Amino acid sequence: MSEAKPSGYRRPEAESRSQDAGPEAPRRTLSKAAIDKRRIILDAAVRVFARQGFRTCRVSDIADEAGVAYGLVYHYFTSKDEILDTLFLERWNILIATIAEQDSRALPARDKLYAIAAFIVDSYAHDPDLMQVIIVEVTRAANTFGRTHLGKIREAYAQIAEIVRKGQASGEFRSDITAEFAALTFYGAIEQVLTGWIFSLVPAGDDEREQAKWLIVETVCGGLEPRASD
Amino acid sequence: MSEAKPSGYRRPEAESRSQDAGPEAPRRTLSKAAIDKRRIILDAAVRVFARQGFRTCRVSDIADEAGVAYGLVYHYFTSKDEILDTLFLERWNILIATIAEQDSRALPARDKLYAIAAFIVDSYAHDPDLMQVIIVEVTRAANTFGRTHLGKIREAYAQIAEIVRKGQASGEFRSDITAEFAALTFYGAIEQVLTGWIFSLVPAGDDEREQAKWLIVETVCGGLEPRASD
Amino acid sequence: MSEAKPSGYRRPEAESRSQDAGPEAPRRTLSKAAIDKRRIILDAAVRVFARQGFRTCRVSDIADEAGVAYGLVYHYFTSKDEILDTLFLERWNILIATIAEQDSRALPARDKLYAIAAFIVDSYAHDPDLMQVIIVEVTRAANTFGRTHLGKIREAYAQIAEIVRKGQASGEFRSDITAEFAALTFYGAIEQVLTGWIFSLVPAGDDEREQAKWLIVETVCGGLEPRASD
Amino acid sequence: MSEAKPSGYRRPEAESRSQDAGPEAPRRTLSKAAIDKRRIILDAAVRVFARQGFRTCRVSDIADEAGVAYGLVYHYFTSKDEILDTLFLERWNILIATIAEQDSRALPARDKLYAIAAFIVDSYAHDPDLMQVIIVEVTRAANTFGRTHLGKIREAYAQIAEIVRKGQASGEFRSDITAEFAALTFYGAIEQVLTGWIFSLVPAGDDEREQAKWLIVETVCGGLEPRASD
DNA sequence: TATGAATGAGGCTTCATTCAT
DNA sequence: TATGAATGAAGCCTCATTCAT
Numbered sequence: 001m002s003e004a005k006p007s008g009y010r011r012p013e014a015e016s017r018s019q020d021a022g023p024e025a026p027r028r029t030l031s032k033a034a035i036d037k038r039r040i041i042l043d044a045a046v047r048v049f050a051r052q053g054f055r056t057c058r059v060s061d062i063a064d065e066a067g068v069a070y071g072l073v074y075h076y077f078t079s080k081d082e083i084l085d086t087l088f089l090e091r092w093n094i095l096i097a098t099i100a101e102q103d104s105r106a107l108p109a110r111d112k113l114y115a116i117a118a119f120i121v122d123s124y125a126h127d128p129d130l131m132q133v134i135i136v137e138v139t140r141a142a143n144t145f146g147r148t149h150l151g152k153i154r155e156a157y158a159q160i161a162e163i164v165r166k167g168q169a170s171g172e173f174r175s176d177i178t179a180e181f182a183a184l185t186f187y188g189a190i191e192q193v194l195t196g197w198i199f200s201l202v203p204a205g206d207d208e209r210e211q212a213k214w215l216i217v218e219t220v221c222g223g224l225e226p227r228a229s230d
Numbered sequence: 231m232s233e234a235k236p237s238g239y240r241r242p243e244a245e246s247r248s249q250d251a252g253p254e255a256p257r258r259t260l261s262k263a264a265i266d267k268r269r270i271i272l273d274a275a276v277r278v279f280a281r282q283g284f285r286t287c288r289v290s291d292i293a294d295e296a297g298v299a300y301g302l303v304y305h306y307f308t309s310k311d312e313i314l315d316t317l318f319l320e321r322w323n324i325l326i327a328t329i330a331e332q333d334s335r336a337l338p339a340r341d342k343l344y345a346i347a348a349f350i351v352d353s354y355a356h357d358p359d360l361m362q363v364i365i366v367e368v369t370r371a372a373n374t375f376g377r378t379h380l381g382k383i384r385e386a387y388a389q390i391a392e393i394v395r396k397g398q399a400s401g402e403f404r405s406d407i408t409a410e411f412a413a414l415t416f417y418g419a420i421e422q423v424l425t426g427w428i429f430s431l432v433p434a435g436d437d438e439r440e441q442a443k444w445l446i447v448e449t450v451c452g453g454l455e456p457r458a459s460d
Numbered sequence: 461m462s463e464a465k466p467s468g469y470r471r472p473e474a475e476s477r478s479q480d481a482g483p484e485a486p487r488r489t490l491s492k493a494a495i496d497k498r499r500i501i502l503d504a505a506v507r508v509f510a511r512q513g514f515r516t517c518r519v520s521d522i523a524d525e526a527g528v529a530y531g532l533v534y535h536y537f538t539s540k541d542e543i544l545d546t547l548f549l550e551r552w553n554i555l556i557a558t559i560a561e562q563d564s565r566a567l568p569a570r571d572k573l574y575a576i577a578a579f580i581v582d583s584y585a586h587d588p589d590l591m592q593v594i595i596v597e598v599t600r601a602a603n604t605f606g607r608t609h610l611g612k613i614r615e616a617y618a619q620i621a622e623i624v625r626k627g628q629a630s631g632e633f634r635s636d637i638t639a640e641f642a643a644l645t646f647y648g649a650i651e652q653v654l655t656g657w658i659f660s661l662v663p664a665g666d667d668e669r670e671q672a673k674w675l676i677v678e679t680v681c682g683g684l685e686p687r688a689s690d
Numbered sequence: 691m692s693e694a695k696p697s698g699y700r701r702p703e704a705e706s707r708s709q710d711a712g713p714e715a716p717r718r719t720l721s722k723a724a725i726d727k728r729r730i731i732l733d734a735a736v737r738v739f740a741r742q743g744f745r746t747c748r749v750s751d752i753a754d755e756a757g758v759a760y761g762l763v764y765h766y767f768t769s770k771d772e773i774l775d776t777l778f779l780e781r782w783n784i785l786i787a788t789i790a791e792q793d794s795r796a797l798p799a800r801d802k803l804y805a806i807a808a809f810i811v812d813s814y815a816h817d818p819d820l821m822q823v824i825i826v827e828v829t830r831a832a833n834t835f836g837r838t839h840l841g842k843i844r845e846a847y848a849q850i851a852e853i854v855r856k857g858q859a860s861g862e863f864r865s866d867i868t869a870e871f872a873a874l875t876f877y878g879a880i881e882q883v884l885t886g887w888i889f890s891l892v893p894a895g896d897d898e899r900e901q902a903k904w905l906i907v908e909t910v911c912g913g914l915e916p917r918a919s920d
Numbered sequence: 921t922a923t924g925a926a927t928g929a930g931g932c933t934t935c936a937t938t939c940a941t
Numbered sequence: 942t943a944t945g946a947a948t949g950a951a952g953c954c955t956c957a958t959t960c961a962t
Contacts, residue, residue, distance in 0.1 A: 034942080053373040055285070058935065069944045071938085080936065140370040142425060143283040150429060157431070177445055184426055185419045185449050192418030193411070195372060199380060201387070202410060215407055219415050222452055267925080288952060299927045304954065494921080513833040515745070518956060529923045531960085540957065600830040602885060603743040610889060617891070637905055644886055645879045645909050652878030653871070655832060659840060661847070662870055675867055679875050682912055727946080748931060759948045764933070927959070931952105938948075 038076045041066045045083045050129035054084055054137045054145075084145060088138045091130060092152055095120070099159040109167025113186060114217045116160065120190050121209050124197065132198045135191060157183045173221075186220045268306045271296045272320075275313045280359035284314055284367045284375075314375060318368045321360060322382055325350070329389040339397025343416060344447045346390065350420050351439050354427065362428045365421060387413050403451075416450045498536045501526045505543045510589035514544055514597045514605075544605060548598045551590060552612055555580070559619040569627025573646060574677045576620065580650055581669050584657065592658045595651060617643045633681075646680045728766045731756045732780075735773045740819035744774055744827045744835075774835060778828045781820060782842055785810070789849040799857025803876060804907045806850065810880050811899050814887065822888045825881060847873050863911075876910045 030038065044066035048057050059080050063070045077083050098119050102112040124131040138145040139153060146153070161183035167173035173182070193212050197204035274296035278287045289310050293300045307313050328349050332342040354361040368375040369383060376383070391413035397403035403412070423442050427434035490498065504526035508517045519540050523530045537543050558579050562572040584591040598605040599613060606613070621643035627633035633642070653672050657664035734756035738747045749770050753760045767773050788809050792802040814821040828835040829843060836843070851873035857863035863872070883902050887894035 031942095037942085055373070059937085060935085070946090071944055072942075074937070075942070136372045140372055142366045142370055142429065143285070147429070150431075154431060177449060180432055181423070181442075181445050182449065184422050184432065185446070188418045188422030189415040191422075192414045196414055199372065199377070201380075201384060202414065212411075215411050216415070219407055219412065219450065289954085290952085301928060301954090301956080302926055304956095305925065305927095310953070491921095497921085515833070519958085520956085530925090531923055531958095532921075534958070535921070596832045600832055602826045602830055602889065603745070607889070610891075614891060637909060640892055641883075641902075641905050642909065644882050644892065645906070648878045648882030649875040651882075652874045656874055659832065659837070661840075661844060662874065672871075675871050676875070679867055679872065680909065749933085750931085761933095761935080761949060762947055764935095765946070765948095770932070923962085925959105925961085927957105929957100930955090933953100934951090936948105936950100938946105940946085941944085 034076075037068070037072070041068065041073055041076055042083065042087060046087060046127075046129045046133055049084065049087075049133040049137060054080075054133070054141075081145075084133070084137060085148070087130065088134055088145070088149060089152065091123070091134055092149070092156070095123075096152075096155055096159060099156060099163070103159055103163050103166075109163055109170070109172045110217060110221050112163050113160075113221065114213060116163075117190055117216045118213045120194070121213050124194055125206075125209055128198075131194060135194055136198065139191060140195070157187060160186060182220070186216070189216050189220060267298065267302070271298065271303055271306055272313065272317060276317060276357075276359045276363055279314065279317075279363040279367060284310075284363070284371075311375075314363070314367060315378070317360065318364055318375070318379060319382065321353070321364055322379070322386070325353075326382075326385055326389060329386060329393070333389055333393050333396075339393055339400070339402045340447060340451050342393050343390075343451065344443060346393075347420055347446045348443045350424070351443050354424055355436075355439055358428075361424060365424055366428065369421065370425070387417060390416060412450070416446070419446050419450060494536075497528065497532070501528065501533055501536055502543065502547060506547060506587075506589045506593055509544065509547075509593040509597060514540075514593070514601075541605075544593070544597060545608070547590065548594055548605065548609060549612065551583070551594055552609070552616070555583075556612075556615055556619060559616060559623070563619055563623050563626075569623055569630070569632045570677060570681050572623050573620075573681065574673060576623075577650055577676045578673045580654070581673050584654055585666075585669055588658075591654060595654055596658065599651060600655070617647060620646060642680070646676070649676050649680055727758065727762070731758065731763055731766055732773065732777060736777060736817075736819045736823055739774065739777075739823040739827060744770075744823070744831075771835075774823070774827060775838070777820065778824055778835070778839060779842065781813070781824055782839070782846070785813075786842075786845055786849060789846060789853070793849055793853050793856075799853055799860070799862045800907060800911050802853050803850075803911065804903060806853075807880055807906045808903045810884070811903050814884055815896075815899055818888075821884060825884055826888065829881065830885070847877060850876060872910070876906070879906050879910060 041062065045062045048062050048065050051057075052061060059073055060070055062083070063073050066073075073083075077086070099116055102115050105112065107115075120131075138149055140146065157180070161179040164173060164179040164182045164186075168175045168179060193202075193216065196202040197208075202208070271292065275292045278291050278295050281287075282291065289303055290300055292310075292313070293303050296303075303313075307316070329346055332345045335342060337345075350361075368379055370376065387410070391409040394403060394409040394412045394416075398405045398409060423432070423446065426432040427438075432438070501522065505522045508521050508525050511517075512521060519533055520530055522543070523533050526533075533543075537546070559576055562575050565572060567575075580591075598609055600606065617640070621639040624633060624639040624642045624646075628635045628639060653662075653676065656662040657668075662668070731752065735752045738751050738755050741747075742751060749763055750760055752770075752773070753763050756763075763773075767776070789806055792805050795802060797805075810821075828839055830836065847870070851869040854863060854869040854872045854876075858865045858869060883892075883906065886892040887898075892898070
């Protein structure tokens with residue numbers, strides 16, 4: 001059985017924004033202090049979104065939580081939507097990078113999937129509010145932000161499918177289950193478990209989290225792996 | 231390999247309302263014509279919710295779609311919310327009943343799970359708008375209606391878990407994966423696949439649907455079943 | 461001191477309606493049963509208006525209280541307003557008739573005023589709901605029904621003023637206070653006392669009511685009567 | 691007879707708000723400009739309420755009259771109701787303070803009552819719209835705002851009763867008419883007179899107003915004062 | 921007479937966003 | 942940068958009244 005692996009959790013830094021706007025030209029040059037203020041607002045938004053929900057909360061709630069004036073939020077962000085977009089993309093780009101990194105490694109496919117599951121679970125452990133916001137307000141909010149970010153979300157699926165495909169090519173995984181379908185199931189299982197934690201459907205503690213990593217991979221890969229008896 | 235089973239899809243008829251209030255006592259006595267109008271409004275709401283989204287659409291859109299006056303919607307429903315609640319509960323209660331029915335059968339656990347997957351997939355085939363609304367606006371809308379109906383949703387999980395538990399007791403399923411976790415993964419996989427269809431992430435045709443039933447069960451049960459090598 | 465006089469309280473009968481439409485031509489001929497139903501609705505309206513307020517209650521509340529179907533109210537009345545109008549006019553016409561009757565008597569002015577005060581106070585004792593509705597929803601609702609029925613209300617003032625005028629002519633009352641002003645004060649005092657009872661500002665029992673008749677007349681007439689020292 | 695006394699009419703200035711919250715602590719710190727805008731909206735509301743009635747007018751009418759945007763009304767007030775509440779309390783608190791001030795003076799009870807009547811009558815002369823709104827929409831609107839502010843209204847009655855009580859104790863007033871009843875009659879007479887002016891039941895000019903002060907006190911006190919002949 | 925389904929105008933309130941300072 | 946006053950579009954819901962049966 002696979003032993004616990006370091007999940008390589010990295011905090012989304014302010015600089016990670018540049019991933020969106022491209023490496024060459026940030027629209028505006030922000031001073032160090034400005035970057036901090038922006039971060040303060042983003043962090044406040046995470047807490048407010050998690051507590052009250054994106055649609056329910058008011059922009060003034062975010063400003064209050066951040067301890068800044070009402071209009072300042074609009075100094076740093078174009079709209080309320082952009083705040084959530086930013087939070088999502090910051091984190092999701094890191095996830096995609098993590099998956100890509102795993103994909104490029106010379107490891108058994110099962111270990112790659114474990115690393116991905118571990119990364120997501122550890123992300124939740126580190127900042128439950130942020131993961132809750134991303135899942136509840138974006139990933140599972142299929143009718144609003146989920147639709148907007150469908151492309152980005154699909155990227156993650158595709159990259160997971162790529163890992164599965166390589167596993168199939170190497171004979172680690174059976175091929176009668178399509179890689180895309182397997183990716184869907186794998187990510188779906190992870191998200192479902194996190195949703196369970198978020199809404200207290202299932203207990204969430206350190207032990208449960210460690211076990212969940214193994215359970216997810218074992219459940220899905222167990223089914224994906226060819227068996228001796230076949 | 232499991233052959234296709236009849237999924238026993240039942241359309242929610244007007245009479246099915248009596249499931250909530252008991253067989254003899256609807257809250258209000260409505261004439262036959264009134265029940266029809268109510269149904270017409272509900273069916274119109276499904277189309278509008280699917281097309282425009284619950285939050286985005288206006289009550290007047292529903293009235294227009296149903297071809298009735300604005301106020302009539304409020305003659306039959308207390309609020310816009312109640313319409314969605316009604317649509318969800320109508321269908322979800324049938325789902326729960328179906329799962330319970332499967333649970334009580336003397337069949338292999340895998341076949342029960344197949345029947346459930348088939349029922350849901352066939353439901354989608356029969357009325358994609360309705361299933362889209364239920365998944366997108368309720369089940370996956372964790373921050374709004376999903377929260378409201380958490381109890382009902384949990385019922386379905388619990389009943390699936392019960393089927394798994396019996397499978398574990400009979401030795402069909404391994405026991406080192408908890409029944410609750412397995413249920414989460416199983417239902418999560420189904421929902422993820424339907425979401426994939428709804429948002430055209432994966433192709434959705436008759437063949438894909440039939441295959442999906444098998445894939446879901448095979449993926450999950452493959453992992454749940456004890457293997458010869460253990 | 462004036463001893464208690466019989467107040468001659470008369471219940472508003474269904475027939476009294478003809479006072480409004482003129483003696484010759486009721487718009488529709490109503491059967492005995494129809495008259496009863498109309499009365500039932502009116503009586504129900506009194507209770508509902510008293511309990512919930514005219515603006516706040518719905519027409520359906522009246523129908524429910526009367527135990528009749530929704531639309532039947534509109535069979536007997538043109539509008540919700542007409543119900544209140546009817547209730548007010550039924551009673552107010554009797555009041556005016558009573559004042560006129562007193563005016564025509566050969567009695568001391570003070571006794572006439574006492575009789576009027578007694579009539580109103582006894583009316584309240586007999587049917588507090590009705591008097592509450594008339595005062596709260598019409599007489600004191602200056603911005604709505606009070607405005608509509610200003611003419612009728614003014615009639616009562618004028619007739620009271622006439623009594624005062626006769627009292628002044630006979631030397632019972634001093635003349636440096638105008639009759640119109642005295643009438644205003646006299647009726648104002650009565651209404652204020654009833655309002656006090658309605659809203660529990662002052663205790664309302666059999667004794668209080670009897671005493672109030674005397675107090676009102678004594679307070680006002682004491683001031684109206686010429687004094688030995690003048 | 692009593693000569694006209696200065697009524698000490700004071701306009702509710704923006705600063706007078708501090709009477710509620712204490713001299714130093716307004717609930718929110720508002721800039722000078724903001725206070726002005728708030729005042730502008732309040733003054734506009736008085737005109738609109740007087741012209742159209744509270745229930746009949748729309749919030750947009752107030753905004754239009756004030757020359758501000760619709761939403762700004764809700765920047766300063768929670769609801770349409772709160773605007774009327776504010777107008778009433780602003781003025782009524784001044785009335786109560788005035789009565790209390792009179793109560794504490796070393797004057798004949800009759801002079802105190804005269805000062806109160808004069809204050810109210812002068813208030814009407816100074817700002818008829820405001821007094822109309824307070825009487826028509828609050829004090830006499832027993833079924834809506836009158837009910838809400840019953841406590842405040844009762845305070846005024848109680849304080850007037852206190853003045854009467856002192857008059858009884860000093861022998862100025864007879865004691866067989868209760869102080870509470872006398873207060874009811876006194877205030878009722880004033881309100882009735884103002885209502886007469888508001889609805890043009892009786893002529894309202896400078897002379898009429900001056901005379902009214904005397905008439906009210908004379909009518910009521912004449913009855914309250916013990917007479918030589920008793 | 922009697923029923924209750926059907927109609928639809930009307931208004932308060934919310935709150936994201938803009939803008940003057 | 943920072944503030945918070947100012948803007949105004951948008952929509953749910955109520956409920957008196959009408960009408961088909």
